[in-house]
Amino acid sequence: MTDLIWSFSPWLAFLLGTRVTSLNGAVAAGVAVAAVVATRAVARRRLHLLDVAGLCYFLALGAVLVAVHPGHLEFWSRYAQAGSHIALTLIVFGSILIGHPFTESYARNTAPAPVWHTRQFHAINQRISAVWGLAFLAGTISLLIAGSVGDRQVLLRVIVPFGALYLAYWYTQKRTTQAQDATPHGEPAAKGSALPTPASPSH
Numbered sequence: 001m002t003d004l005i006w007s008f009s010p011w012l013a014f015l016l017g018t019r020v021t022s023l024n025g026a027v028a029a030g031v032a033v034a035a036v037v038a039t040r041a042v043a044r045r046r047l048h049l050l051d052v053a054g055l056c057y058f059l060a061l062g063a064v065l066v067a068v069h070p071g072h073l074e075f076w077s078r079y080a081q082a083g084s085h086i087a088l089t090l091i092v093f094g095s096i097l098i099g100h101p102f103t104e105s106y107a108r109n110t111a112p113a114p115v116w117h118t119r120q121f122h123a124i125n126q127r128i129s130a131v132w133g134l135a136f137l138a139g140t141i142s143l144l145i146a147g148s149v150g151d152r153q154v155l156l157r158v159i160v161p162f163g164a165l166y167l168a169y170w171y172t173q174k175r176t177t178q179a180q181d182a183t184p185h186g187e188p189a190a191k192g193s194a195l196p197t198p199a200s201p202s203h
Helices: 002-020 023-043 049-067 070-097 103-107 119-148 153-181
Strands: none
Touching: 002 023, 002 049, 002 070, 002 103, 002 153, 023 049, 023 070, 049 070, 070 119, 070 153, 103 119, 119 153
16 A cells, blocks of 8 residues: 555645645646656656656646646646546546556565456455545535535545545455455465555465
8 A cells, every 4th residue: 555655646746735825836846746756756666657657647637737828827737637537537447458457566565476467456456446436426516516616625636536536545444354364374365355555464
């Protein structure tokens, strides 16, 4: 889960930044955190899809804001959060559609190699990735509504999107615990039980 949290941190920094600073400041925060995440991932030789996507997205968004007419910044500010959620929704569901759920790369960091290509390993990561995709989709809808209305901004921009992400995180933790509990005591790992979490201390 540690690498997964790192991969999401630029997006979270951007979402939080839009609440406490200007859009330009939020994008700058996203770029800075994404650069740190990518550097860390390269140094650890664990560069994931979201690490690259985050850096590319915020660099591209920054370039757009530099080129856009100042009079259009209000529109971009209203829908910038929704745009980041749309990007994440497409990335997550796209990874599932091409048969490589994005959580699998995180799972392989701790799972023994023999289980990487098992049907159960793939199925578990498909479900976890789908839950994250649904969380981002729920946030996308909420943020699009927030951009078109003037009230209930806290509910639509904070409670719903961040609440959906918390539920996805909770589900990931739950599925991980269930898989670990199903692992016979004293064995490195049960076939197909690998998830993106640290290995059992009993090893």
